Amino acid sequence: MNKKYSTVRTLIGVFFGQDFESFGETIEEIMQSYTEYENATAVTNLKAQISELLLITDDNELNTLMSSLAERQFEPTSWGESWRSFLLKVEASLS
Template structure:
């Protein structure tokens, strides 16, 4: 089973909010996360847990695991992040 199947909140965030039509939700990562929190705030803690679990599951292959599971929907480098820094930023914004 792909980890994307084990992490439904992450799959939803990357496919919907950071997918092809991301600009419907904002132009920056903080704007998009803010929109996510308004729309799906009840899933916020689940998403934080999923991100932490994903990072813990892939200590040595985070970039390739992320690319494999979410790369068709989202590339953190296009937004000026590494995979690690983007996931950390997401957790920070979701925790605010």
């Protein structure tokens, strides 16, 4: 399961982990940094993985999966977001 969403896991662990301030103060700023640091393939993979995650209609299932991927390095509620709203903001910033 974690391997399937490895790009999402990397995004959360590296860019939204404990040193997130190095990349920005908002989701949008951090995603701008992400697109500057990562190559086009990683960005394309991230878009595809997020699209697939957003197809999960059961929020409990999505929350469980995302919490597993985050490995306690990020919790969207501390940013005033749910996992779904966080993914939607990340997706919008990649458009």
